[in-house]
Amino acid sequence: MPTLLRIASITACTLAIAAASTAANAQQAPKPEQVIKWRQSAFQVVAWNTGRIKASLDGSYNKDEVLKAAATIAAIASNLSPLFPAGTEQGKGWHETGAKPELFKETQKVGELASSFSKEASELARVAAAGDTAVVKDQFGKLTRSCKACHDDFRAKD
Numbered sequence: 001m002p003t004l005l006r007i008a009s010i011t012a013c014t015l016a017i018a019a020a021s022t023a024a025n026a027q028q029a030p031k032p033e034q035v036i037k038w039r040q041s042a043f044q045v046v047a048w049n050t051g052r053i054k055a056s057l058d059g060s061y062n063k064d065e066v067l068k069a070a071a072t073i074a075a076i077a078s079n080l081s082p083l084f085p086a087g088t089e090q091g092k093g094w095h096e097t098g099a100k101p102e103l104f105k106e107t108q109k110v111g112e113l114a115s116s117f118s119k120e121a122s123e124l125a126r127v128a129a130a131g132d133t134a135v136v137k138d139q140f141g142k143l144t145r146s147c148k149a150c151h152d153d154f155r156a157k158d
Helices: 003-026 032-058 063-077 107-130 133-154
Strands: none
Touching (some): 032 133
16 A cells, blocks of 8 residues: 555544544533533523413413413423433532432432423413413413422422
């Protein structure tokens, strides 16, 4: 093999290995502090949208605003498990995590509560599209009770 061809082959192999290891490093798990920030941000978005729905139900009902807020909550509620990986039981994101250590141990109960939250959020989005204020108000109560059920057991008191 001529020297130039050998150098080109070695260079190509070296670049391929470097690219592969860069891709592997890019796919490493994020730091716990980053995941806690994502989790806190997701729940802040849920809280803000919950407030939008409550304001609409308590004031002048705006179907479009309620539907947007309900759809946002449902989207977040449908995919919570990636926000609670092992190693994020304690630590600081934007602030200290409010998750109790039991949240990471009682996986069956947490799964049931998360499933309930997702179900109630999806149902709220569904009934919000229909626009019947009384039905939305009833479903909103179910959603907030599903939030409280998890907070009662797995969120530290402020």
